[in-house]
Amino acid sequence: MRQAAPERNMHFIRQAIADDVAAGRNGGRVHTRFPPEPNGPMHLGHAKGIWINFSMAQEFGGLFNLRMDDTNPTREEPHYVQAIIEDIRWLGCDWGDRLFYASDYFDRMHEYAVQLIRQGDAYVCDLSAEQLRETRGTPTSPGTNSPYRERGVDENLDLFQRMTAGEFPDGARTLRAKIDMAHPNLNMRDPVMYRILHATHYRQGDRWCVYPTYDWAHGIEDSIEGITHSLCSIEFENHRPLYDWYLDRIGCHHPRQIEFARLEMPNTLMSTRKLRELVEEGRVAGWDDPRLPTLSAVRRKGYTPEAIRDFIQRAGVSKTESVVDTALLEHCAREDLNRRAPRVMGVLKPLKVVITNYPEGEGEQLEAINNPEDKSAGTRIVPFSRELYIERDDFMEEPPRKFYRLTLGREVRLRYAYFITCTEVIKGEDGEVVELRCTYDPATRGGDAPDGRKVKSTLHWVSAQHALSAEVRLYGPLLLDEPSSEAEEDGDWKSGLNPDSLETLTGCMVEPSLKGAEAGYRCQFERLGYFCVDPDSTDDLLVFNQTVTLRDRWARIQKARRKGEAK
RNA sequence: UUCCCGGUGGUGUAAUUGGCAACACAGCAGGUUUUGGUCCUGCCAUUCCUGGUUCGAGUCCAGGCCGGGAAGCCA
Numbered sequence: 001m002r003q004a005a006p007e008r009n010m011h012f013i014r015q016a017i018a019d020d021v022a023a024g025r026n027g028g029r030v031h032t033r034f035p036p037e038p039n040g041p042m043h044l045g046h047a048k049g050i051w052i053n054f055s056m057a058q059e060f061g062g063l064f065n066l067r068m069d070d071t072n073p074t075r076e077e078p079h080y081v082q083a084i085i086e087d088i089r090w091l092g093c094d095w096g097d098r099l100f101y102a103s104d105y106f107d108r109m110h111e112y113a114v115q116l117i118r119q120g121d122a123y124v125c126d127l128s129a130e131q132l133r134e135t136r137g138t139p140t141s142p143g144t145n146s147p148y149r150e151r152g153v154d155e156n157l158d159l160f161q162r163m164t165a166g167e168f169p170d171g172a173r174t175l176r177a178k179i180d181m182a183h184p185n186l187n188m189r190d191p192v193m194y195r196i197l198h199a200t201h202y203r204q205g206d207r208w209c210v211y212p213t214y215d216w217a218h219g220i221e222d223s224i225e226g227i228t229h230s231l232c233s234i235e236f237e238n239h240r241p242l243y244d245w246y247l248d249r250i251g252c253h254h255p256r257q258i259e260f261a262r263l264e265m266p267n268t269l270m271s272t273r274k275l276r277e278l279v280e281e282g283r284v285a286g287w288d289d290p291r292l293p294t295l296s297a298v299r300r301k302g303y304t305p306e307a308i309r310d311f312i313q314r315a316g317v318s319k320t321e322s323v324v325d326t327a328l329l330e331h332c333a334r335e336d337l338n339r340r341a342p343r344v345m346g347v348l349k350p351l352k353v354v355i356t357n358y359p360e361g362e363g364e365q366l367e368a369i370n371n372p373e374d375k376s377a378g379t380r381i382v383p384f385s386r387e388l389y390i391e392r393d394d395f396m397e398e399p400p401r402k403f404y405r406l407t408l409g410r411e412v413r414l415r416y417a418y419f420i421t422c423t424e425v426i427k428g429e430d431g432e433v434v435e436l437r438c439t440y441d442p443a444t445r446g447g448d449a450p451d452g453r454k455v456k457s458t459l460h461w462v463s464a465q466h467a468l469s470a471e472v473r474l475y476g477p478l479l480l481d482e483p484s485s486e487a488e489e490d491g492d493w494k495s496g497l498n499p500d501s502l503e504t505l506t507g508c509m510v511e512p513s514l515k516g517a518e519a520g521y522r523c524q525f526e527r528l529g530y531f532c533v534d535p536d537s538t539d540d541l542l543v544f545n546q547t548v549t550l551r552d553r554w555a556r557i558q559k560a561r562r563k564g565e566a567k
Numbered sequence: 568u569u570c571c572c573g574g575u576g577g578u579g580u581a582a583u584u585g586g587c588a589a590c591a592c593a594g595c596a597g598g599u600u601u602u603g604g605u606c607c608u609g610c611c612a613u614u615c616c617u618g619g620u621u622c623g624a625g626u627c628c629a630g631g632c633c634g635g636g637a638a639g640c641c642a
Contacts, residue, residue, distance in 0.1 A: 011580085071642080075641075136638055139638060141569080173640095183570090184569055185570060213641085261572095315579060315580080316581090320572090320574070320635095324578075325578045327592060328579070328593085331591090372605075402603090414601095447601045457602095458603095529604095550603090550604050557603085
């Protein structure tokens with residue numbers, strides 16, 4: 001049996017499992033699971049839970065199950081099952097043939113419920129939902145016993161059987177555990193085990209009229225599968241005593257539940273409910289809109305599973321509430337893509353450049369390196385000609401200090417091409433710069449000056465007649481700032497939505513080597529960032545999503561300058 | 568004293584379980600550079616507070632303070 005890698009941090013979960021293994025509990029076996037409810041696709045928050053469970057099993061040479069926690073027919077939909085499977089497989093998890101469904105255990109759960117009734121540990125209660133709430137008490141005051149609490153075993157058995165047979169309407173009765181209505185933990189005040197729901201289950205059809213609640217079902221699910229460590233997020237901590245109580249009363253295999261803090265990030269929504277609202281109200285293009293933190297969205301945006309895993313691992317495991325900086329995610333993406341993404345030239349906001357001393361109607365093929373981080377990526381050919389496009393932001397008529405790019409009279413390098421000098425600025429009627437006239441130095445072919453002279457910057461460019469037109473989508477944070485707690489309570493969290501979270505650039509120009517690039521293709525636009533071909537692309541128009549920008553020193557200088565001026 | 572769980576730089580995690588507070592991200596300052604990328608170097612903390620135990624406390628003890636969670640027939 002493989003042990004945890006010694007150089008790795010002994011976070012509290014790894015430690016707990018290692019201790020259990022060392023003590024020989026469960027015969028030294030480790031078996032974890034991830035139990036998503038099929039009511040929405042997976043997001044970054046889920047990814048943390050998925051990866052903790054999966055990686056712990058993997059590290060300790062154990063097994064990992066994927067289990068649909070489908071105990072509520074009113075919320076779950078079969079198409080999410082497939083989406084979840086794709087998401088989790090994409091992340092890199094393997095569960096062999098162990099894909100399970102909680103609903104497959106309904107018979108077993110029902111038998112266990114009968115057992116508890118027989119033991120005097122459960123009773124049928126006729127209180128309504130409202131009455132139940134009223135008698136539960138509050139955190140500071142005890143609840144009161146249900147008038148039905150002392151029903152006899154036979155009557156309970158009969159009533160539960162009739163509940164199961166569908167004799168009563170929804171909500172008429174519940175099966176409750178008989179624990180303690182004065183318990184300081186509200187979850188222990190005779191919690192509901194079964195509710196009546198005449199609903200069609202997507203897998204069970206109309207077979208059931210009663211459905212188990214989470215607390216009753218979950219431990220049984222874990223137990224049936226022989227799970228040893230049930231690793232879940234912190235909101236279930238208050239439920240652990242109940243998890244343990246149920247399993248103890250049943251007397252079956254008893255996994256250990258351990259809770260960890262959820263993954264939170266600033267300016268993003270990590271709640272399936274809220275994400276669903278955005279999707280259903282059409283505020284985003286769908287569950288895979290690249291602005292969302294869903295796995296399908298980050299995938300579409302161009303993140304690799306390796307980058308996501310790296311991010312999760314770097315975020316760490318603890319119980320303290322932690323808000324992990326978006327910059328860390330972006331760093332993981334850059335580090336990963338820097339190694340693997342081929343470089344190309346693409347101009348987002350084109351500015352025409354005419355090389356006046358370059359012969360008309362001629363052109364040449366220049367060699368460009370595909371990836372300076374990876375020699376094996378080789379080189380490619382990029383066409384050069386008299387008319388080019390460069391980035392609008394790379395020219396300024398009145399350059400501020402530290403602006404190294406092109407300006408009237410200055411010489412710069414066109415990457416892999418020539419040194420050019422701007423000789424004339426052509427403006428439109430409104431004074432806007434519409435074209436640049438430049439001269440080139442034929443001796444600098446490839447980008448090196450034989451006389452050793454230097455230029456302060458290198459620009460990316462495309463040949464006008466060869467370039468492919470493209471659409472590029474840039475993404476900003478979904479939320480501007482954390483909504484105020486009042487707005488949050490008012491349900492007004494949407495007031496914090498960033499109206500500029502999507503910026504669509506049309507009329508972009510990319511080098512011809514990108515012709516035919518397929519959806520999902522990731523590359524670096526030199527000097528700009530990492531981009532990924534979107535499925536919206538057609539034969540005539542490539543659509544790119546910006547995964548993340550490159551680190552941009554010039555942008556930081558400008559930002560600092562603006563901040564300084566504001567003061 | 569309603570119960571449960573947490574408090575280590577701007578952020579997230581460490582600290583051989585009582586022995587020089589470490590790593591990463593972010594930021595700042597440099598160097599290299601045919602990407603203002605990558606890479607390299609340097610800088611950036613009286614461990615929530617107050618007492619106590621100890622040669623020695625982020626770690627142990629006591630009291631306090633602050634934050635999160637809990638009153639679904641959701642998961």
